[in-house]
Amino acid sequence: MQAKMQAPRSTVSGRAATRSRVATTKVVCRALNSMESAHVEELKKTAAYISQKGKGILASDESNATTGKRLESVGVENTEDNRRAWRELLYTAPGLGQYISGAIMFEETLYQKARDGRQFVDILQAQGIYPGIKVDTGLQILPGGKGETTTQGLDGLADRVKAYRKQGARFAKWRAVVKIGEAGCPSTTAVLENAHGLARYAQICQEHGLVPIVEPEVTLGPGDYSIEETAFWSERVYSHVMRLLNEYGVVLEGILLKPNMCLPGLDAPVASPKLVAEVTTRTMMRSIPPAVPGIHFLSGGMSEEESTLNLQALNEACPEAPWALTFSYGRALQSSTLKTWAGKQSNWDAAQDILLKLAKANSQASTGSFKGPHPVPGGGRILQALRTGGAGK
Numbered sequence: 242m243q244a245k246m247q248a249p250r251s252t253v254s255g256r257a258a259t260r261s262r263v264a265t266t267k268v269v270c271r272a273l274n275s276m277e278s279a280h281v282e283e284l285k286k287t288a289a290y291i292s293q294k295g296k297g298i299l300a301s302d303e304s305n306a307t308t309g310k311r312l313e314s315v316g317v318e319n320t321e322d323n324r325r326a327w328r329e330l331l332y333t334a335p336g337l338g339q340y341i342s343g344a345i346m347f348e349e350t351l352y353q354k355a356r357d358g359r360q361f362v363d364i365l366q367a368q369g370i371y372p373g374i375k376v377d378t379g380l381q382i383l384p385g386g387k388g389e390t391t392t393q394g395l396d397g398l399a400d401r402v403k404a405y406r407k408q409g410a411r412f413a414k415w416r417a418v419v420k421i422g423e424a425g426c427p428s429t430t431a432v433l434e435n436a437h438g439l440a441r442y443a444q445i446c447q448e449h450g451l452v453p454i455v456e457p458e459v460t461l462g463p464g465d466y467s468i469e470e471t472a473f474w475s476e477r478v479y480s481h482v483m484r485l486l487n488e489y490g491v492v493l494e495g496i497l498l499k500p501n502m503c504l505p506g507l508d509a510p511v512a513s514p515k516l517v518a519e520v521t522t523r524t525m526m527r528s529i530p531p532a533v534p535g536i537h538f539l540s541g542g543m544s545e546e547e548s549t550l551n552l553q554a555l556n557e558a559c560p561e562a563p564w565a566l567t568f569s570y571g572r573a574l575q576s577s578t579l580k581t582w583a584g585k586q587s588n589w590d591a592a593q594d595i596l597l598k599l600a601k602a603n604s605q606a607s608t609g610s611f612k613g614p615h616p617v618p619g620g621g622r623i624l625q626a627l628r629t630g631g632a633g634k
């Protein structure tokens with residue numbers, strides 16, 4: 242690993258204090274914990290590195306089909322080389338590592354190279370960014386008729402994790418989606434099944450040396466349900482996930498959590514950043530143990546500016562949070578970057594510039610120090626994108 246991958250230097254005092262309280266219970270936790278991975282100490286260091294103050298994750302693990310839709314939206318054909326060029330633009334942005342500590346990749350991308358022959362994983366590591374890999378293989382409808390889903394990908398996962406680690410990946414992502422906002426949703430089956438999948442995935446990743454990003458996404462969908470309803474279900478879902486992680490002996494210091502922020506349904510009036518922050522931090526306080534080093538929110542359903550303002554409000558609402566409250570943004574970092582590039586070499590530098598500005602704004606928001614103006618102001622919710630298949634991965 243490169244010299245740039247140093248342990249984080251600073252944490253806010255509240256986090257440090259909570260950690261020392263946690264440290265006193267270490268013996269008990271370790272004794273009860275069944276995880277005997279040779280990698281435990283490394284997993285903890287990697288998770289702490291990725292969650293360090295002022296940094297977040299660039300989620301660039303869209304499947305080829307989803308990447309294709311996004312490329313085609315700016316007139317770029319969905320070919321392997323165009324997907325490669327797009328990711329090269331992201332990963333070679335000069336100085337990206339000042340704001341980004343991890344980049345999640347799709348399998349194809351993990352093995353790709355830049356035009357100059359350097360492997361993407363080496364480019365990222367040289368920027369101080371850990372390469373990560375999406376390991377789930379997508380969603381599958383659960384029987385029952387409400388459109389709820391489970392996540393596929395456990396079969397053969399151990400072998401894939403070993404191969405990804407060999408290629409340089411140090412963390413992984415598995416996205417589980419729990420649908421709300423419709424009568425009967427979420428069902429007990431969906432909550433339990435998704436919690437089980439996340440726990441088994443996390444266990445397998447830790448055993449073979451990847452930090453699992455646990456992503457229980459209480460999905461933001463159509464409907465006029467309230468922010469309190471999202472909070473109610475989010476709290477339940479996260480609590481189930483945490484209980485199963487515990488049952489499966491997953492080391493919480495060696496995971497990262499990637500949840501949704503609590504937002505009202507897409508057809509309800511938008512909630513202010515202050516309200517989102519109040520309700521989201523309350524939900525996290527009730528359900529996420531302080532041993533988890535970082536909560537890296539996804540941006541789905543928010544505009545680029547909303548993603549930054551809501552993250553800023555979260556850090557203002559909870560400056561002494563026991564975990565990093567930061568980002569793992571896909572669309573909030575990529576949308577304007579992609580539009581600016583539009584496949585033209587002449588736009589390359591301008592596109593990298595907008596990516597860096599967005600990454601910087603979110604880095605500042607993750608420490609509660611974003612003062613604006615935002616590099617991409619305005620733009621309400623991306624309802625249309627969600628409804629036309631732009632959501633998720």
Ligand code: 13P
Nearest residue numbers: 300539540541570571572
């Ligand atoms: P968005 O920030 O675009 O929601 O993507 C994050 C992600 O990785 C969802 O799985």
